[in-house]
Amino acid sequence: MLIHIKAGLRRFVKNRTISLISISGLTLGLSIVIILASYIHYQSSFDHFHSNSDRTYKVISKFYDPKGKLSSYGISFGTLADEYLANFEQVETATRYYRQVGELEVGLERFNQVQIGYSDYSFFDVFDFGYSQKRQFARPDQAILSKKFAKILFGDESAIGREVRFKDVTYLVSDVINVPLNSQFQFDIVIPLASMPDYRSLVHQSGLEFHTYVLLERNADHQQTLDLLANHYNESLDSRWQGYAGDSFLISLKELHMKSGDITNSLSAGNLQALKVIGVLGLFILILAAINYVNFQIAGAQSREKEIGLRKVVGASRNQLALQIVIESIVVVALAGGLALGLLEVIAQMIDPELIAPELFSLEHWTLSYFLLFGLLVVTTGFLAGIYPAIYLSRSITLHKSLSKTKHRMHPAILSLVVAQFLISSLLMVSIVIMHVQLQFMKDMPKGFDQERVLLVNNFDLVKNYDVIKYELGKLAGIEQICLAQAAPGGGTSGQFFKVKSAPDHEQITVNHVRVIDNYINTFDLKLVSGRDYDYDLQSDRKNFILNESAYKKIGSPDLGTQVYMGGRVGEIIGVMKDYNFESLHHGVSPLVLTFENLHGKVLALKLKEDNLKQTIGTIESVIQNYDPAYVIDYQFMDDQFTSTYKNELRAEKITTYAAFVTILLSVLGVLALSVFLINTRSKEVAIRKVVGASFTDLFLVLGSKIILWILFGSVVAIPLAGYAMSNWLSSFHYRIELWDHLLWIAPAVLTAIVTFSLLSIINKLIRACIINPVEFLKEE
Incomplete structure (x- = not known):
């Protein structure tokens, strides 16, 4: 065996040019295969690390509206978890999770775009994250930080016992946990749901708001229990929403990520079809790299004819010759494998981190099983790449052929592979x-609204004195329009039921809902086809509605001034907007309703002039800081939303x-x-x-x-x-x-x-x- 390895290395050195070309292809192919395989493993292993993952399920709300439209949501009623615990002994525990993005205060410092997770105390009974001291998450004033976020807040100091503030509530950090990348729960901090100011009204009076998970008893019949839980939820949904037909179900935690692509409001969404394509690409790359090596072996057969012919004369059997060629192939692929591991870190750093996180490919995170699997891949690839050249060279070449001047023809294997x-x-x-x-x-594509030079200031929840700030900003020469709203077009909406007040309940429709404070239509240059905009100084307008054309037509195109009902409020239709694409272009324009009301989660939108954008942004931050010294600006231009949307x-x-x-x-x-x-x-x-x-x-x-x-x-x-x-x-x-x-x-x-x-x-x-x-x-x- 050692003799064959030495012979393979000598041949590699002797034919340096061909060897380097073939090993370069193998190295590149193996490194890319590792990256693609790591990405596939990452995507397909979401939340598998939880000790109870095999008996944890999530409720998916699926229903048909009165018009027959099918919708699927990853959120459900707030009371559902308590109903399951009270009525089904097969349920060991149930827990709710509510996600927000907000600003956190530590001392005099403020941190924006913080991923906040509200949860029940039972959350860490279902999802362990390696967390064992569960009694430390049992009071409304306790919070748990991720290790990554604790490092940002407190550096190398211990975070345990430190205070943080969110929405004027002070929390004591009781623990710090690791949140792996392959988890749907990518939070910075988890705080008790019971500490939410409007907790009870949100749970008992709202519609679909919470991510609900159930942990089944170990000895429960899972399929039978899941059918019972789904039926209970569908009956509850049918009785609460007249005219709606529930078809909800529960999905395994291990399958959740890969099967959430078509589910709205999912915490994470994989793409099984894309993962299959990536797997096929990886397989093709590995095959092409291996067969390229085969091609070079066959193409270089002439240089080995005399060697193989003479070795046959002195007594070498076909099996011995074939074994030597296979071992040479494994040696070459092993060298390529070693180089591929070295190249891996370089390639990973070149990849866009938004595409694939570089830390997924760090050899520091490889376990012994990963190295063993890679070694098996190298040996298998080397054997398969060497088997055909071994058969071809050991059988087809004789001393007579090696010394004759016979004409070689193009081998079909080379042609077929090139094709x-x-x-x-x-x-x-x-x-x-x-x-x-x-x-x-x-x-x-024209989307029906103006997104050029529109600056979105995201962290505006804690900013006070908006009217004064707006007045000061309005005096700046670089600003054309200002508005405050729940979201800019394309930045998300809420969902509501909507109908003409006099219409029966079964004629209500599902609409997208955006709450606005002021000047929304002018800032984004939306077009009114009839009626008027809100008069933001008129208090009575706070109960009225502006619809887009799709919503207006779907409720029967009633006259302006017709009273309509949505979410417990009654008001008049005062305007109809021309349809615009506020959602992904995967879909057509859906019904949309604007309301004039105060809200949580405000976004400040400013339409800027072309000149001195950088200076204008700096001035905007200074104006806001005059009234809120801890403010840290967090902004993006509206046309940058394209990257996140698609x-x-x-x-x-x-x-x-x-x-x-x-x-x-x-x-x-x-x-x-x-x-x-x-x-x-x-x-x-x-x-x-x-x-x-x-x-x-x-x-x-x-x-x-x-x-x-x-x-x-x-x-x-x-x-x-x-x-x-x-x-x-x-x-x-x-x-x-x-x-x-x-x-x-x-x-x-x-x-x-x-x-x-x-x-x-x-x-x-x-x-x-x-x-x-x-x-x-x-x-x-």
Whole structure:
């Protein structure tokens, strides 16, 4: 065995150029496979680490409204957890969770965009997070911090016993816990639900508000219990909402992340389809890297013919020769594996952290089982990559063949792989361009509101004296419009039931709801098709409503002034807005209602002028700090919301781009293998053609035409496949490009790029083959 390993290393050093090219492909392929496999494991293991994860379930609210529209929500009624505990002995415990983003105060310092988790005391009976001292979360004034956030607040000092303030309530830090990345609960701090000022009204009077989880008894029949719990909730939903038909269910905690993509208000949402695509990409990359090595082995077969022929003469059996070649393959793949681990950290740092967190790939977090699995992958890949060359070389080469001048033909394995490589590369390139065109189309598409130069100040909850601040800001030359609202268009909405007051309950509809304080329509340049805007100085307008066209038509297009009912309030319709896209372009425009009322979770929106934006933002912060010295500005421009709204699409585009880049590199290596084999087998033919007067151009076409032909064949086949795949992807968007019209320019562009890139990679070898001295190849004839 050691002799074979030494022989493999000697051969690697002897054929440095070919060896380095093949090992480079293997190294790159293995490193990318590790990254993709780590990402798949991360996405598919959400909350598996909880000790009770196999018997924990979440309630999903699913129902049909009176118009037959189906909706699914990850939140449910606030009383449901107590009902389950009171009525079902199969339930060991049930707990609620409520998420907010807010500002936290520590001493005189303020921290914004803090992820707040309100929960029942039983939360840590269900989700342990390695937390054992549960009695330390048993009072309304206690809080638990994540380790990451505790470090931000207190540095290396202990956080236990320190005080923090949220919404004028002081909490004592009772513990600090680790929150893994693969958990849906990405909180900075957890505080008791009982400490919420409007806790009881929110629980007993609101609709869908809470994430509800149940922990079943160990000996309970899970499926039977889940059916009973779902039926109970559906009956409660049907009786509370007349005309609505409940079809709710409970889903396992281990499956929750991957099955939450179509569920509104999920704490996290994976994409099982995307994960399957990533898995296939990883498999393709590994296969292409391994078969590239095979191609180089076959392409370099001529250099081993005499060695193998002579070894057969002196008594080496086919099995011995095959074993040597397989061991050589494992040695090469092992070297590539070692380099891949070294390259892993470098590649991880180059990846956008919004796409994949770099710490997922740190070898510091690898357990012994990870290293053993990687070792198994390396050995398996090396064995599979070496088995075909071993059979081909040990069986097909004899001493007679090695000494004869027989003509070698192009091996079909090389041709088929080159076709497959460029088919995959072209498919990915076409997909990337289509994704980019669709995303750009959505970004540029008129949405019915003005998002240019609109600054959103997010942390405005604790700011007092808004009227005075607004007056001071209004005097600044760089500001055109100011408004305060629950959210800007595209920044989220609430949900409500809405109907004409005189209509029966079964005619109520589900609407999106945005609460505004002032000047919303003017700031975002929304268009009124009838009626008027709110008079923000008129107290009676606080009970009235402004609808978009979709909501107005869905309730029957009543006259302006008609009384309507929503969420316990009765008022008049005073205006109708032109429809605008306040949601993702995956969907059409839904019914929307604006109300004029005070609210929690305020966003300050300011429409700025073009000049001196940086200076204007600094002045805005200074004005607010005059009235709130602890204020720290946290802002974004409204057009930056595109990134957060279409995070999954942008992530898919980036991952596909990385995969396409790697497959193109591997495809180029395949072309190198093809060119090496082709030039080696046709050298004498080229020499004879030169003797009889063939020009450089003739020789170049003779050698290059076949390579380009097979590249084009693989690429052309990819076009309809990519079109079919992307038509399915585009079908999820309500607003989308005309695919086949765009393919008319995308396909030629991709083909041109592929051929150009391939020619550039082998042009040096083709030129050298065309300028050979014919005497060197004909002197022995």
